[in-house]
Amino acid sequence: QVVFKTRQGKIIKGLLEIKMALKAYNLTSCMLDGELIRINKDNLPSDENFRLTTEIVNSKLENKTGLEYVLFDVTTLSGYYEKECDMDYNTRMILLQQAFSKPNKFIRTVPMYGVTDDINVIYKTLAMVTSQGQEGLMLNTLSGKYRFGKRSKDLLKVKAMQTCDLKCIDVQ
Numbered sequence: 001q002v003v004f005k006t007r008q009g010k011i012i013k014g015l016l017e018i019k020m021a022l023k024a025y026n027l028t029s030c031m032l033d034g035e036l037i038r039i040n041k042d043n044l045p046s047d048e049n050f051r052l053t054t055e056i057v058n059s060k061l062e063n064k065t066g067l068e069y070v071l072f073d074v075t076t077l078s079g080y081y082e083k084e085c086d087m088d089y090n091t092r093m094i095l096l097q098q099a100f101s102k103p104n105k106f107i108r109t110v111p112m113y114g115v116t117d118d119i120n121v122i123y124k125t126l127a128m129v130t131s132q133g134q135e136g137l138m139l140n141t142l143s144g145k146y147r148f149g150k151r152s153k154d155l156l157k158v159k160a161m162q163t164c165d166l167k168c169i170d171v172q
Contacts, residue, residue: 007149012036012057014064021106022069027099031080033146034071034110046135071096071109072138075146085146089154092146115142122158130160 002019004012015036022032038053056064074096079085087095093112100109113125126137136159144154 014059014062015067015069016063017065018067018069018106021104024104025099025102025107029077030099031075031077032069032071033073033075034069036067037070039066039068046133067106069107071100071107073146074099079146080148083148085148087146088142089140089144089146090142110138113137126158126160135159 002022004015004018006012018036036053036057038049038056040049044052053067056067073089074092075085075087079087085092096109097112100107113129114121116122122137122139129137136157139156139158141154144152147154
């Protein structure tokens with residue numbers, strides 16, 4: 001059985017294409033963590049594509065088409081229910097990459113750019129992904145455990161700062 005839930009536990013219905021695609025992988029007893037994204041065949045900016053994604057996902061349509069499921073992580077189903085995962089990030093990524101090694105139109109894993117502790121490599125990679133219209137990077141420690149419903153020091157979101165200088169023309 002395949003069930004889609006939001007982070008808050010609300011069930012998402014109508015994801016028939018993605019559900020059928022997942023069933024083809026014959027996975028059992030796992031929880032996949034990912035994000036639904038509108039297939040961006042018209043190369044819209046990420047903020048506009050996100051807005052359209054939200055419209056589709058929140059619609060009352062019985063068959064919500066044109067979406068893909070981008071996977072970030074995996075844990076056991078028992079780990080999900082118990083809110084505890086013993087597998088480290090490296091093990092989970094190997095499992096995810098092995099399980100989804102066959103290409104699929106509706107499911108893909110988030111790209112992984114390598115392993116480093118060099119901040120310069122991180123900045124170069126960030127510049128590359130932002131130049132491609134991506135929002136940023138997620139940095140994971142290889143030994144990090146999956147944390148259910150809370151922030152973790154093992155997972156860091158990195159975005160490029162955007163600044164500008166403005167001339168003050170009035171103060172009230």
